[in-house]
Amino acid sequence: xxxxxxxxxxxxxxxxxxxxxxxxxxxxxxxxxxxxxxxxxxxxxxxxxxxxxxxxxxxxxxxxxxxxxxxxxxxxxxxxxxxxxxxxxxxxxxxxxxxxxxxxxxxxxxxxxxxxxxxxxxxxxxxxxxxxxxxxxxxxxxxxxxxxxxxxxxxxxxxxxxxxxxxxxxxxxxxxxxxxxxxxxxxxxxxxxxxxxxxxxxxxxxxxxxxxxxxxxxxxxxxxxxxxxxxxxxxxxxxxxxxxxxxxxxxxxxxxxxxxxxxxxxxxxxxxxxxxxxxxxxxxxxxxxxxxxxxxxxxxxxxxxxxxxxxxxxxxxxxxxxxxxxxxxxxxxxxxxxxxxxxxxxxxxxxxxxxxxxxxxxxxxxxxxxxxxxxxxxxxxxxxxxxxxxxx
Ligand SMILES: Cc1cc2nc3c(=O)[nH]c(=O)nc-3n(C[C@H](O)[C@H](O)[C@H](O)COP(=O)(O)OP(=O)(O)OC[C@H]3O[C@@H](n4cnc5c(N)ncnc54)[C@H](O)[C@@H]3O)c2cc1C
Numbered sequence: 001x002x003x004x005x006x007x008x009x010x011x012x013x014x015x016x017x018x019x020x021x022x023x024x025x026x027x028x029x030x031x032x033x034x035x036x037x038x039x040x041x042x043x044x045x046x047x048x049x050x051x052x053x054x055x056x057x058x059x060x061x062x063x064x065x066x067x068x069x070x071x072x073x074x075x076x077x078x079x080x081x082x083x084x085x086x087x088x089x090x091x092x093x094x095x096x097x098x099x100x101x102x103x104x105x106x107x108x109x110x111x112x113x114x115x116x117x118x119x120x121x122x123x124x125x126x127x128x129x130x131x132x133x134x135x136x137x138x139x140x141x142x143x144x145x146x147x148x149x150x151x152x153x154x155x156x157x158x159x160x161x162x163x164x165x166x167x168x169x170x171x172x173x174x175x176x177x178x179x180x181x182x183x184x185x186x187x188x189x190x191x192x193x194x195x196x197x198x199x200x201x202x203x204x205x206x207x208x209x210x211x212x213x214x215x216x217x218x219x220x221x222x223x224x225x226x227x228x229x230x231x232x233x234x235x236x237x238x239x240x241x242x243x244x245x246x247x248x249x250x251x252x253x254x255x256x257x258x259x260x261x262x263x264x265x266x267x268x269x270x271x272x273x274x275x276x277x278x279x280x281x282x283x284x285x286x287x288x289x290x291x292x293x294x295x296x297x298x299x300x301x302x303x304x305x306x307x308x309x310x311x312x313x314x315x316x317x318x319x320x321x322x323x324x325x326x327x328x329x330x331x332x333x334x335x336x337x338x339x340x341x342x343x344x345x346x347x348x349x350x351x352x353x354x355x356x357x358x359x360x361x362x363x364x365x366x367x368x369x370x371x372x373x374x375x376x377x378x379x380x381x382x383x384x385x386x387x388x389x390x391x392x
Contacts, residue, residue: 001293005303010069010073014076020051021078025042025081025086028042032085038083038087038208040121042086043163044117053091053112053115054092062112069303071093074092075248075249079249084253085204085205095122098226099111099185099225102183122160122168123166123168124167125155127156128153132157133368135178135232135235136176140154140170140214147221148218149184150218151214151218152217155212156199156212158210161210162195162210163208165187167212168186169183169184170183173228173229178232179229183224183225183226183235184219184225190218192214193213194212195211196212203356204354240306244306244316246324247323249359250326250356251292253355254288254295254327255296257330261338288330295323299323302315312376314372314376318369320364321369321373323359324366328357331353
């Protein structure tokens, strides 16, 4: 399928990203896999290449490029030639914009330049042991103490949790539920901020995922990000882009799995013929190609809508839901077509299969995506209850 959304400049950028990933990132993958974390230097190198926070204004060291297609290219190339554990996009577009859009001038000047250079690595801490999908259940609390806030609580499953220098933490500042949440920037080295172990995971072994603990962390008032008690609304705003970022990555992984399986089935022979010649293989590959192309088309459409600031939460949810489920089906089918080799760690498809399992859970699980879509088509029991209460 010929994709219509890239022009020559995008393709030149794609080539430079690819050579960076092939030369500077890929060679370290196995080492990072063993150590369970990407070297911080990878972020510095990406910073030197101008690949971090490309959207940031030049005055903060960025390139002022807000065109989402450049990030899309980074994600696609990383899925194919880089390392699934290198969470550059989380740093770039999932967390960075919280500072870029919500930060005061002083905050942007203070934090953005080192995020652009890769000296500071970012993380976003929403999830808690008792609150995942249900963000309104967050219990980490920031008490107003006049000239500062006192932060207490803990977070879990935080990506870049070990490497991060700046963590955007969602904490309760007001009433229970969604309304009383605020965002704070917690900095490496603050007294009372501790990290737990690097959690052992099913996949994404090269990505550091950690618990974070806050014991009476004294946060200057200047570390409040965005509006007090508006944290939930800020999160909902950024989750649209987060889901699109995920969708771009999941379909890119499905594509990469498809490509390497194409090579495998033509090499591998059984019963005197390449696997590719069996009707079953050809039909499976045809089905996968069709589904990936259709998904890609929808996601590319969403990318263009997002560039025009028109992408709605329900379309982002559809993109995330469909592409993560597709990725799951494709990597599973590709393992099957690899036979026993697909179960061996040394074959990339094995790691892709393990990595992909989380895509249906984080950034809003498939069930939460279905909730959002169902509500968008008018199937919302909460509204019915509200109407009943108002009329009754
Ligand atoms: C590798 C990894 C990286 C992560 N990175 C981060 C990070 O950087 N920052 C961060 O804050 N969090 C992160 N998370 C956490 C992730 O976002 C949560 O795991 C996710 O939101 C699900 O929350 P939970 O684990 O508490 O599951 P739960 O919310 O307990 O859900 C359990 C099951 O119940 C279902 N469920 C829940 N509510 C409903 C409902 N209303 N209707 C139907 N079904 C429902 C869910 O879909 C799921 O199947 C990460 C997790 C992992 C595993």
